[in-house]
Amino acid sequence: MHNDRCSEQSSWDIIRQHKDYKATSPGNPLVNTRPEIILQQTQISGRFCLLIDVSGSMKNFIDDAKDALTTVIKTILPNESYVGIVSFSDNGHLRKRMTKITSESDRNSLADSLPVIAVGGTSIGAGLETCYQELLTLNNVTGSVIYLATDGKENKSPYTEEVLPKLTKKGIVIHTLAIGSSADKKLNNISKITGGSSYFYSSETVDSTSLVDALIEPFTESSKDRIIRIKTVHAVISTHQVFETNFVIDDTIGRDTIVQLTTHVLRDVNLTIKHSEMTFTKIGTAGDNSVIYVKIPGIAQIGNYDVFLSSTTNDISGTLSIFSKPVSSKQAVLQVNVLNTEPEIQYSAGLLFPLYAAVYKGLLPVTNATVMAVIENEIGDRFNTILKDNAIGADVSLNDGIYSCYILPNELSANGRLSIKVIAEGYSAKVVVEVTRSPGTKFTVKQYQQRRQHIYYNMVCSRRRFR
Template sequence: MRVVVTVWVVVMAVCTGSKVKLVNNGYDGIEGSEHLFRATRRRAFFRHVKLLIPQSWNNTDYDHPATVQTYQESEIRVDLQHHPYYNQPYTKQPGKCGSPGLHIHLTPDYLTEEKYQSWWGKPGKSLVPLWAKLRWGVFDELGYPNDPIYPSFYYLANEEKFGDKNLSYAPSYCANAEITGFMRKKNTIKGVGKWECVKGKDNLPEQDCRFFADKVQAANSSLLSYPFISSDSVVEFCDETTHLRNVPNKQNVMCRGQSVWKVMLQHDDFKNANPARDAPPEDPVITVIKGVYPSYAVVMDYSNSMRSKNRIGTLQRSVRRWLLYTVPTNSFVSLIRFSSGPAILLTPLTKITDMQSRRNLASKIDKNISGGNKNIFLITDGEDDYDDPESFIDDLLQANICVMTVALGKEADSRLESLSDKTGCKSYVVNDNDQTRMMNSAFEATLVRMPVSAAYSLNTKFYESSKYKTTNLTVGNSFKVDKTIGRNMVFHLETDKIDHVIGTPSLIDPQGNVGEWRWEVQLDGDKSHWVQAFVTSHLRDSSTQPITVTPWTSAPITGVNAAATNVILFAEVTHGSNPIVGAQVRGTIDHPDDGHAAPNVYILKDDGKFADSVKNDGIYSAYMTNFSVTSRYGYRAEVVKNEAFQSGNTMEQQHPLNPEDYLDWSCATCMPTSSPNPTVTNFTREGSAGSFKVESTIRNNKGTSIKLTWTAPGDDMDQGTVSNYQFQMSTNREDLSEAHFDPASPETLLPVFIQDLEDANVLIESGNNVTFNIMSNKQLEFEQVYFVGLRAVDDSDNESEVSNIVQFTFEQKLPFSQSNLKVIQHLRDAIQRNQHK
């Protein structure tokens, strides 16, 4: 078997000439494919490259319109500069070792200007390490200035040698031979003035020291250390024979000392002894496609089982709302219903042109229940017999049709997720007693299928209240309008009974369009009926960059074993393509029961700790730790804090002319925020990630209870009460060291809710003894030595240093099911001594 990759490249640059040359400088896929073939030891190459160009490019030839390809799902994006990276190519990868990245980001300036390529390497060659990060989940093997975890220089062991130089340290990299070069202070010229590096208090070069590699090298690896070296010799990845596992770089920390090549060999692309190919690879086939407005076939289940729990009412109401207010103008919609007999075409493909065309379509869904589209929206409870989706999946793939599925109720067919996954779409779940607007969120998620150029014309919902079922005669709330929206703003009020609402709603503006609005409505006091409000708007003008929230999870929609694999909740908050930091982001998980259980709420953080990989990159994360049953879970995220920063604002004004300046902004653990005041205010946003299935849960797994005892530290030294604790366990003591405690593998994390600590009376005043039984969801191995450590967190998120490390061994003579491992040792001294507030 050999690896053959299809790449989607989305071009978002502005077209200013009469013609646009789309393929050049190695990103025609040919040169990049040759470099990839060589770097993977003749195993992988690009077979097909699809270039998706904007809908607005009218003077560029293309092969055919886009079908399922969208900007949001592309692997390589040519887009505006991303601050703070500016014109540096990079891969966005918030996941852990071996997890695929999100996409590769390139700028038009990098692809067209020689000076940027001289800094960051020719595009054909630089694509290889970028692609390795994206597809195989590996990381950089170089250091960064001012990075506490991945420094620019490190101490050499006694047996190591940095060339023939008499040094006790070396630049952080991985190679099979010395990378030759010179060191000098930042922004100085070699040989002029005080350019030589000096040592700091730690006997390593000070932070203003940089290492500059020579253009010609004898080494042939590693592409993850210095991919921009022009030397033809540096063409491979480090393997186990050349890997330097003691260098404190991101690859070593994230992948626990494994080489890049070893991590790659664990991927499906290289499993089963993927053999090297004798013949050179064929040139990639390049297809240019153009973005278009999507077509939707809404397929609605009208079978008898849909009578139960008013599923048909939920379906009709949500489809009507989507047609009237959400689906964008210029889209095409077809409505189809099915039951026990043949499917019925209610309307053929109809173009959405105005409100009358929307009303005409909406009127077609109000039916009594009886026994080339590019997107199919299938809504069903899946309880009645119908054809196996596998029987027609090949036809769907051949026609390039995306199938989004909505499972109504917990008994819906388990094959729905597989149908969505194989056609490249999301799947959604809706409880029978929907408490969190799950159906409406599923319909609103169809907007990701729109061309990016259509953002100005999208009617986006930015606020939605909960459902009010109350005897109160007056209900109301407030919503925030930020500076990016407000054009054609419409307030909507829904109810299940018209007479339930008395009069018309009242709106109070904040003395202008921007700010906090207040709404109120008078009701008849009948608690059996409900009202719900939502507000939609267009972007304020055509030059406005939208604020968006894009959630997703690390779990595949087709199923995850939560007892063995950590599930991470993600949400990216952006203003245009630039990250927004400092926001408060809340993730909501809907239980897969009958809907009566309250959803679980998680606070997602962008602090570079535990589930989060990089601080201030606008990607907020948290581990999901509560699994009630094995079934479907729905996930959505929302921004609930109204003041935040756009990352790296001063970078836009600096426009540095030297690549060494970029290295200060390309920190592996943290992106900079330089604005002293919030730059994005008074905004709320939300987004839906769809659903995923859990096949096994932590609750059903035989875990191990570990009893920990310590003396409580204080919120401020030995005074007060701490706000939280962080726990980790590993078979490697080094994982729990101060340097590795934060970025340690998620497998070492012992996840605990604040509620768990409060229920166990762990958060008590300084000086009191604490005993806490913490669960490890893994079966422990007999005679294996394990290490446990913790640290305290105060109410300002300041953290103590790591406690003293406790070790224990599980003896085989004890019955596993009755084991109660006791790790009884006071951690008081280390915690109180090492607190740093």
Template sequence: MASLTLRLAVLACVFICRTDVALTAQNVIQLQNNEYTDVLIAINRNIPEDQQIVDRLKEIFTEASEALYIATRSRAYIKQVKILIPNTWTRQPQYLPPGTATFDRANVRVDVQNPLYGDGPYVQQTGGCGVGGEYLHLTPRYVVDRPYGESNWGPYGKLVTHEWGHLRWGLFDEYGFDDPLGGSYPHFYVSTSMGIQPVRCSAYTAGSYQNPVTQSRCQVDPATGLPEADCRFIPNPNGNRATGSYMFMQFLPQVEEFCHGGQHLFSQGGQPNPLSSHNREAPNKQNALCNGQSAWDVMNKHQDFANGANPPREVVSTVPDFVLLQEKEPMMVLVLDTSGSMRVLEAQGDPSGGILFLMSDGQENELPDIATVTPQVLAKGIIIDTLAYKRSADPQIESLALLTGGKSYFYSGEQGDSTALNDAFTASVLSRDDRTGGEATIQLVSETKTLNTGENYYNELYIEKSEGRNAIFTFMWNGGVPPLIEIIAPNGTVIGQGDPSYHVMSDTIQVNVPGVAQPGKWSYNITIVDYYYQQVDILASCKGATPDSQPIKVTAQVSTISLNGSSLSESPALSIRASVTKGYLPVTGATVTAFIEKPPSEDVDELLLLDNGAGADVTKNDGVYSRHFLNFTAGGRYSVSVKVNNEQGEAASIVVTGTARRGHSAALSKDAEAFALDKNAVHSEPLDQFQRMAPGGVFELTDVPIGGLSRLDLGPPSRVNDLKVIRVSHDNLTVALSWTAVGDDLDQGGPAALTDLRFGRNFTELADDFEASSVVDDSQVLLGDLTSPSPPGTLETVVIRVPERGENVTFVFALRVCDTVGNCGQPSNIAAANLEYIPEPTTPPPTTPLSQPNKPNSNTLIIAVSVSCGVVAAVVAILAVLSVKHCCCKRKKRVSVTPVPDGIALESGQPPNQPLPKA
């Protein structure tokens, strides 16, 4: 290990003096005896000191604890909250050491606005149904300005309870919303039993339909059979009796619980409470991603409440205990094979918040062992990053990192030109932004090359215009005569031996580019002049062009650190995710590739990650690129790294001008005008060429069956969750559908074998018995092909003919995708199509502005419509296929559409079965 120790020492000299550490393991909230503890709130170091923020956070989470206790029917409340004060604020005697608390691990962040959402609170969600979010984002204005916050989002306790559903239980919104990046969900749908309805939960939420953009009456669009794009459902704040749901409109005074499926928990006199019954027909994100399950259906499967855990309990007080912590500059110690070496940290003072970089290449054979020292490490608040050096390293070290909030890395020592060792160490000391929310250091290049005498190696890298300050190129070799190094700037300037910025140290050459490096293509030449071959490590990094710049940032992670090899065929769902952002805004269209080093021979798989909202990816164009990994080869450790660039030239940063108002996950505002999106406020700005790399962590495959892993099919195709009706034609009896193609195995492999598309006239029948529903056969398919699915990630489109049309004729569709050996994925979300005749709209007179009180008859929407000859067909291609043109002339008519009346009795806990009256 001597040469390895020297190598790490050189890396320490290169990086530690100018950077902090990067940690990404989320703080773990505990729930025992109905009490949530260890809830971590952190304030960003760039937020100006303001004691009101701390005081208001205490008030907000006191209110949230009470609301949460009521919403869970006495099953959970917040008992303990830790608030991490930045080290840029004045030290106070009541502030305790931080322990393992860091800004990037916090469950709740207080930070500057995300431009997409303004001051709107939101939870960053990257996992699927039932998978908790990354963090809750609050802004200083939202926290401090109570009149502003309540006027926009309602009571603070109820808002935090809504966001807790995202953060803790992996719930999704039950309302429609406009996402300027493409992940929108509709505001209206057509019910097979009730006609046109607003997307809401429960169906008893009363209100009216209005267009807040034109301030006119809503009209029905004949191309979709639904109200026009800007039409919104405006809830009646005073006339509602609906008590659910928190994931719909938490600000309504009557809302006090989450929607339920009617089979458990919430009852009145032994009967399900209809006023919070789940509306599974509404095409919202909760239903789409959770397969129609209610919020409580999902919550009851979470460890918090599964199998009757944490049953209702009466408590005297729900007021939390608040603990104030303060950041301090971290100390870092490199430890080789001795788990008792925290005393190295204690020699420098209080070890709380210190970091051990622990490297081990074998099994434990001396005391104290990991199990013995872990309680002491946790008590002292020490963070441990671990590097398993060689496959013989004890498997417990990854668990130690996870428990203390550290990161895990693996280097087999047999990977030739692998960069795993360098990446592990540098990732633990780079990127101050990741740990404290401060300024980031960007790792541009990390590579290792073995070169022979006289051999030349040339490569290129790109520096983007938002970065380039403190640019450093580092070259390390394994002894002998220094290689010749030349670095060429975009303007042709050559930096080489003799240049003032060219420094030669022991087995290391470092070039510090003065000022801000020019944006564009940089290159470097390496020539070996020694008599023997040399292994050269190449590292390049920089910071933002200015301290206030927001350069492109990449973080990566795997969904789990351990998989059971004996049950891969039942649950092979390991996913790899990479987040690519500029500040809090996503970078779309980048090329993101995961590299997975696999046992036993250290082969490397390349896996293209996608941001298309399908398969392992939850939300389209949110800057989180995801994919399942299935190509397991043997038991042991798998190491993951991610590289990001713009080699296809399609990468773009999102730019927000003005106020976007609504994005894909910000809490719904009670302000009526915020129900509409300013479509001109968001646009994409093309990016120049760039590259990034980031380690993605380590996972281990255990309990591999005798005889090794089977090479049989590892799973069915993923479930499609974005099936949509994109156009309907009453005249042609056609419906156009679209969805994102999945793979033969989840979202992997080549195209699947076939698409099994079903349809019917009854939502419940299709939802409850997919296989008994009618199959769309080849004779109905006018455009597209259900027997030859497209490659994973491709947008699929089909146009089909339906058997009938007319008033109150609604068809529902769902599909599943099957692979080459007959395994079929779960049925998709359900999409509905309205096949009634809808004439072309006219320009209606304006309605009362939304800023004024609703008139007494505001619960009735009058839609003025008229039609002319030659109604436009849904899809032009259909006319060619059918060779038919329709010309329909009908009298102008007026259609009166009313929301479901509040107070109609439910049957068996289902939404009211009442068609919309027509005038």
């Protein structure tokens, strides 16, 4: 590939021609040139502390955050895990001690402990300190996880820089969710230095699923029993109307398949899943808390499933999420991974931002898929862009399972944080399979009925003015 693209020139010849090399001085021989290696902190499965901002600025988001966190507690967090809940405003407040999840009753108790009132100032450090003290009640806190969700900037002590050293020393991972454009700019750095991930929810984008996406994403691989997130869609219907969607179960997944709806009011909501001659139904009651779901027993059969959502008494606006698990721990499954690792980009007229996503089944590339990125910014703008695996533009190699595109300057209408969700789907997709072959012959390609899969990614954009 290098010889084809560079006209048989050596790597060193190409480097010497580059403007960066020509503009670089010989450098100081006394400077340490050892590369800096950044490691993602290893998590210990099953030790989570949910940290929720309940300051006055959260009053417009607290109900949505409660609904989304209820989804995480009721269907995502693994059995046998320990979960605690802390809120913060002027001070940190322990709402639920570290609780081992062993039953549906444990999940309901945790969900009932989520905050519903927002008032006061913002002391992120106080919240982190409370989480830290509660995690210390466990024998070993290394690799434990704090998930911090906030919409504001800290204005009360203790501040994060006072608390973080003790957390990093203990190896505690902190994932952060920035809600809205006013959320503290320190959040990305908090996640970075603790080995966590940072996420963003605009709060201005109509019909967005990014709040549920962001809260679920870090927990999908929080146990050995990996959760495959098949689909998340926003559902809006009026009373007596029917919302319809569908999903595919292939031969690699189907265990513990869950279809769930996250919304405020669930009374008389009908959630029905149909496949072949089978029908599964859940009807919401006034006592249901933020989420209802249907769990397909055993291992779901391979094929297409139809989902129907309706209500006889209330309009519905919520997020429909579909999950499953591999049929076995050794099963290679379809994976969609965003390859961009830089959390921040600086835009200029001559600099385009490439976005890469790998679509693989195990270690084998998937070709002919339809891959799309849904990008939302701080002011509520949303646009979709298609990623291609065609060796054109941002894409380097044809049919290697790496789908690429450039995000163009005119597509980013504001500085600030971005949320990116990558969706892969299609029925004409193929898996490139290496088989026993003679020298010089090509790989064979196996037809593959591909299901839809989502993955969520967050970044910060600084867009300079173009002339």
